[in-house]
Amino acid sequence: MTELVLQNVSLRFGGLIALDDISFTVSPGSLHALIGPNGAGKSSCFNVISGLYRPTAGTVRLGVQDLLRLAPHRVARLGIGRAFQNTALSPHSTVLDNVLLGRHALTRGGFLAGGLRLTSRQERLHAARAREICDFLGIGASVDRPLGALPYGVAKLADIARALATEPSLLLLDEPAAGLNTDETAELAAMIGQIRTDLDIAVLLVEHDMELVMGIADQVTVLDFGRVIADGTPADVQTDPDVVKAYLGVTT
Amino acid sequence: MSRLAWIPVGIVLLLLPLYLEAPWLKAGQYMMIGAVGAIGLTLLTGQAGQLSLAHGFFLLVGATSYTVLAGPKGDHLGLGLDPLISLVGAVAISALAGMAFAPVAGRVRGIYLGVASLSLVFLGLYLGQAAESLTGGTSTGRDPATFKLFGFPFSNEGDLVVAGVPIRGTERIWYLFLALLALAYWLARGAVRTRIGRAWRAVRDNEAAAAAMGVDVRRTKASVFAVSSAYAGLAGVMTVLWFDILKPDESEYGTYGVNTSIAFLAMVIIGGLGSVGGAVIGALVVFGLPQVLTLYSTDLGWFTGSVTPVLVSSFVYGAAIVLVVLFEPGGLAAVGPRVKHRIRELRS
Ligand SMILES: Nc1ncnc2c1ncn2[C@@H]1O[C@H](COP(=O)(O)OP(=O)(O)OP(=O)(O)O)[C@@H](O)[C@H]1O
Ligand SMILES: [Mg+2]
Numbered sequence: 001m002t003e004l005v006l007q008n009v010s011l012r013f014g015g016l017i018a019l020d021d022i023s024f025t026v027s028p029g030s031l032h033a034l035i036g037p038n039g040a041g042k043s044s045c046f047n048v049i050s051g052l053y054r055p056t057a058g059t060v061r062l063g064v065q066d067l068l069r070l071a072p073h074r075v076a077r078l079g080i081g082r083a084f085q086n087t088a089l090s091p092h093s094t095v096l097d098n099v100l101l102g103r104h105a106l107t108r109g110g111f112l113a114g115g116l117r118l119t120s121r122q123e124r125l126h127a128a129r130a131r132e133i134c135d136f137l138g139i140g141a142s143v144d145r146p147l148g149a150l151p152y153g154v155a156k157l158a159d160i161a162r163a164l165a166t167e168p169s170l171l172l173l174d175e176p177a178a179g180l181n182t183d184e185t186a187e188l189a190a191m192i193g194q195i196r197t198d199l200d201i202a203v204l205l206v207e208h209d210m211e212l213v214m215g216i217a218d219q220v221t222v223l224d225f226g227r228v229i230a231d232g233t234p235a236d237v238q239t240d241p242d243v244v245k246a247y248l249g250v251t252t
Numbered sequence: 253m254s255r256l257a258w259i260p261v262g263i264v265l266l267l268l269p270l271y272l273e274a275p276w277l278k279a280g281q282y283m284m285i286g287a288v289g290a291i292g293l294t295l296l297t298g299q300a301g302q303l304s305l306a307h308g309f310f311l312l313v314g315a316t317s318y319t320v321l322a323g324p325k326g327d328h329l330g331l332g333l334d335p336l337i338s339l340v341g342a343v344a345i346s347a348l349a350g351m352a353f354a355p356v357a358g359r360v361r362g363i364y365l366g367v368a369s370l371s372l373v374f375l376g377l378y379l380g381q382a383a384e385s386l387t388g389g390t391s392t393g394r395d396p397a398t399f400k401l402f403g404f405p406f407s408n409e410g411d412l413v414v415a416g417v418p419i420r421g422t423e424r425i426w427y428l429f430l431a432l433l434a435l436a437y438w439l440a441r442g443a444v445r446t447r448i449g450r451a452w453r454a455v456r457d458n459e460a461a462a463a464a465m466g467v468d469v470r471r472t473k474a475s476v477f478a479v480s481s482a483y484a485g486l487a488g489v490m491t492v493l494w495f496d497i498l499k500p501d502e503s504e505y506g507t508y509g510v511n512t513s514i515a516f517l518a519m520v521i522i523g524g525l526g527s528v529g530g531a532v533i534g535a536l537v538v539f540g541l542p543q544v545l546t547l548y549s550t551d552l553g554w555f556t557g558s559v560t561p562v563l564v565s566s567f568v569y570g571a572a573i574v575l576v577v578l579f580e581p582g583g584l585a586a587v588g589p590r591v592k593h594r595i596r597e598l599r600s
Pocket of ligand 2: 044174
């Protein structure tokens with residue numbers, strides 16, 4: 001992967017400034033955390049990177065590519081995978097079917113090719129890869145179950161599996177630990193570490209669980225009210241007075 | 253349904269013309285027209301989540317295209333093409349018409365899209381009346397060319413006898429429709445299980461997430477409008493062959509009108525949104541009921557004055573929709589699996 005660089009990005013919704021002149025860089029292969037209180041603008045920032053929101057100012061580049069000129073599906077095809085804050089899966093479809101959606105850009109064929117069964121071989125190969133990814137995330141036993149019938153923890157992992165199925169070089173994870181218990185969170189932390197080291201995928205992680213973030217991230221960017229208030233290693237950021245203030249709400 | 257279960261169904265459908273009288277065959281053919289159209293709409297509305305009340309319009313596009321492409325050069329515009337090529341051409345033209353409408357779905361959603369699509373029905377009504385050189389106009393209509401397959405006519409022409417039963421126009425059309433329905437069904441079943449089907453469902457469930465997975469949402473919508481309209485166009489071709497005339501409607505209520513669009517929606521809701529098999533069952537209910545009631549009407553003696561089979565059927569399928577929405581949102585297609593599940597539960 002090449003660097004993801006956000007420069008002076010601002011985003012407004014009417015009078016509300018969701019992102020205010022933010023800049024940060026996600027280095028290749030890093031595990032970069034984006035943290036901040038509720039409403040700080042973390043998900044909005046993801047949506048800007050994915051091309052779902054268009055910023056009012058600033059630039060977003062992946063290497064030499066200007067992401068702001070691209071439609072969301074083109075951004076995805078550059079190798080940016082995304083898991084959503086509240087999962088965004090099809091509840092009536094099976095886990096496998098959901099994960100296979102991630103293979104969309106890696107496969108070919110429309111109505112006639114599918115209808116005439118010309119893509120059976122391709123379907124089989126990619127289903128095998130999708131199962132492999134589900135096994136890797138520990139949800140291999142549920143692949144053929146309809147998603148709506150499964151616990152939230154499994155759905156969260158299915159959402160990550162789908163993002164991984166796009167074979168990204170950068171993975172955006174929006175609060176993957178939300179709604180998980182302590183054990184599940186610990187497993188998830190290990191898994192995110194593996195995604196980075198074993199699969200060699202850079203991760204940009206939004207998370208409220210500080211223990212998780214400080215334990216695995218090598219770079220942390222802190223947002224508050226749409227502004228970057230700190231950017232550095234976990235150790236630097238943890239002791240930063242602005243960060244402490246933002247999180248504890250202490251007024252001095 | 254399992255593959256083996258298809259064998260007896262297929263045999264029965266193939267043998268029916270040897271046993272049924274022509275009026276019953278006509279009724280069956282009409283249900284097959286409904287089934288082809290309903291499969292198209294269940295892909296659009298059920299699989300891809302795009303509400304459309306324009307199905308009647310695309311039927312008219314297919315019907316007119318076939319008649320013009322295959323029609324003789326004469327009073328009306330006719331290209332005199334081979335009927336099979338004309339049928340394929342009519343389906344292609346309908347697909348293009350659907351694709352041309354697709355951009356509207358990029359701007360409006362849900363019920364608003366339904367209303368926007370309704371305008372096409374009125375466009376069809378106007379064009380049907382105004383473009384007399386194509387449609388023949390509302391007063392006389394226009395005769396379609398007899399369908400021929402490599403020279404073999406689907407009419408009463410020529411003697412063909414199987415097991416002592418003469419295979420005449422009605423029987424031949426039965427087999428033609430059966431083949432078209434089988435092909436339409438098989439293609440749809442295959443497609444929904446593959447890449448394009450997943451893209452359609454993703455667009456239905458969450459456009460932003462679909463795009464983030466690399467799905468070109470605009471193109472995916474265009475594809476489903478094209479496919480759905482192609483099915484409607486084929487149903488339109490079948491409609492002119494069934495009536496043996498192309499006759500544009502005089503009001504928005506007619507063969508290609510609002511009522512037809514709503515009937516197709518009823519089929520896919522009753523059958524279970526998105527279910528290809530369900531769409532066929534829905535067509536049997538919605539298009540079959542008025543036909544069967546009409547055939548029985550003299551025996552039943554129910555229908556006097558303003559109480560017509562069509563009216564009674566409208567009430568029946570109206571009630572069926574309410575029941576489905578209240579008790580089984582998965583439609584009739586979900587009833588089978590549910591019963592199976594229940595039996596398994598009771599056993600254990
Ligand atoms: N589509 C939108 N339209 C209007 N306002 C929006 C929109 N999306 C986000 N916002 C606003 O932008 C601000 C930042 O929201 P965002 O969802 O990015 O925060 P967040 O940091 O992800 O919060 P959380 O931790 O609660 O997920 C909030 O005030 C939110 O209400
Ligand atoms: Mg958020």
